Amino acid sequence: MPQSRRCSPLLRVVLPCLLLAVVATGCARPAPPSSPDDRPHVLTTFSVLADLVDTVGGGHVRVESITKVGAEIHGYEPTPSDLVRAQDADLVIDNGLGLERWFERFLNSVDAPHVVLSDGVEPIDIRTGDYRGRANPHAWMSPVAAQTYVDNTVVALSGLAPEHAADFEANGRELKADLADLLADFREDLADVDAAALVTCEGAFSYLARDAGLRESFIWPVNADSEGTPRQIRDVIAFVEENRVPTLFCESTVNPSAQEQVALATGARLGGTLYVDSLSGPEGPVPTFLDLIRYDLHTIAEGLAR
Known part of the structure; x- marks a missing residue:
């Protein structure tokens, strides 16, 4: 006759718990399979x-x-x-x-x-830098x-x-x-603005400037590995001083250090961050495309009105 084995104190505690877990698992309803997403x-x-x-x-x-x-x-x-x-x-x-x-x-x-x-958009050509003659993509x-x-x-x-x-x-x-x-609201907001000129880090607002009748300057035309050369910065400083631009802007995906140099040299202030190439997260200021346009137009109008 086989010799009976006595359970250790630890097993006497663990085994009942395991049995309860097995029973509970067996009685629980299995989770329904997730339905496949057959949308295009x-x-x-x-x-x-x-x-x-x-x-x-x-x-x-x-x-x-x-x-x-x-x-x-x-x-x-x-x-x-x-x-x-x-x-x-x-x-x-x-x-x-x-x-x-x-x-x-x-x-x-x-x-x-x-x-x-x-396709079908009337392109604006880039007039400066390595991308001269190419279409502005923004x-x-x-x-x-x-x-x-x-x-x-x-x-x-x-x-x-x-x-x-x-x-x-x-x-x-x-x-x-x-x-x-x-756009109608933006044009109305700009109606009483003295310095109707937009200065950004990247030249991503040429099409918007055309819509709203804004003069435009930027440090570099398209985001590149080398941004903010001394000549680019000098040219923007001259534009800001000539047009008495009160507020400068930079985009969320670039380093604003070059624009900070322009602000220091001219006394212009840095406005809020503009969004171009990316939305924000759901909790950010531009979780949707329409939010991005609305936010940027409001930020620009508020900055130029100062």
Whole structure:
């Protein structure tokens, strides 16, 4: 007859607990499996475009951005995981106008239809620096040019999911109306501004300046590895002094040290941070594309009115 084994004090405590856990697990209802998301998958190059497309899509498409919030878009280096995500895409969308210098190589590895949202925008050429003669790529910062982005999105999504075309068109009309209202308010805010000149770190506001009739200066035309050369800084200092510009601005994804030198030399103040290439997080000031435009217009108008 086998010899009986006496449980240790520790096991006498642990075993009942284990039995209770097993019983509880067996009686509990298994968690329902998560339902697959079978909506068309749209991949955009950066967060601003992702939200614009998502707004027009109205929940009928699943939209992702290749780059994360806060990323510098011009010289981004795609990762292997980016390529993996892209294999599932039903549509890939970029800005165009030379903004995403890395995107052509990325697109060669992706088997999905491709749409350029800036198609049809009247480009503004860069007149200084290494990018002289190329199109300024920041057209989405213009409430006028951004309406072309919206129209292109409506067409692209209607081709992808034609059963929801009426919703896409309605969402697009609403977004375009909101953009037009923001520009009208901005022009009204600038009506009594003496120094109608906008000075930024990057030349990302040329299209907005055209919309609003603002003179414009910037330290560098497009974010690059070398920013704020002595000559660039001297030129901006001269512009600020000549136009008596009260407030200077810089963008969220760049180092403001060069603009700080301009402020120190001229006595102009630094205004709030402007957002261009990236949205903020959900708790930040610009969680959506429309918030970004609204926030920047308000920040600029408030700064120039001082």
